Amino acid sequence: MKTPTISKSQFLKGVQCQKRLWYYRNRKDLNPEIDLNTQAKFAMGNEVGEFAKAYFENGVEVTDDYRETKKAIDSTKKFIEQGKEIIFEATAMHPVTGAFSKIDVLRKVPNTNEWDLIEVKSTTKIKSYHIEDISFQYYVFHHAGYNIRHCFLMLLNRDYIRRGDIDPKGLLLEKDITEEVVEKQNMTDVLVT
Secondary structure, eight states: OOOOOOBHHHHHHHHHOHHHHHHHHHOGGGSOOOOHHHHHHHHHHHHHHHHHHHHSSSOEEOOSOTTOHHHHHHHHHHHHHTTOSEEEEEEEEOTTTOOEEEEEEEEEOTTSSEEEEEEEOSSSSOOHHHHHHHHHHHHHHHHTTOEEEEEEEEEEOTTOOOOSSOOHHHHEEEEEOHHHHHHTHHHHHHHHO
16 A cells, blocks of 8 residues: 555645645644634534534444554445445545545445545535545545545535524535536646645
8 A cells, every 4th residue: 555645634735835735744843833713613613523424324434543544444445345335534545646535424326336525514605625625535535446426515504593403404515516626636636746
């Protein structure tokens, strides 16, 4: 197996600013500390992620540590061999570049050999970096041998009104962004290699 080279979060840092990626990888001592606002965003993202898990029935989660890329890839493959159709934190690696990524939800398309990629965001609007985010994931999973049908962003439904317990199927909605993701593949390949 290829040695991991770049993760999704590192790729996004590099897209935003190449110097930021360089400093992140080479001078971690100069990276700023995570402030309270950023911590709150992480907490909100984790909470929305839990609602996304409740949105899907019978999902299983890859729980291997993020730094244990090979184990996470093996766990993903094991779940697929077991016939699991919803896998949270599924992990893959590009066989040539070593780029690797976890996707929030890998969903099997019934009665096919196709999969959907679903990335969960704690926002109501699609932002340009969301497209770059899932474009990197498509790049990795596609080259790792997954037959990807569609790519979705799962966002908060701004029209949702809570009545009683939170209903994940009302709170969250899926937006198909496959066309935008496929259009970015040449750029993603250039940036990774």
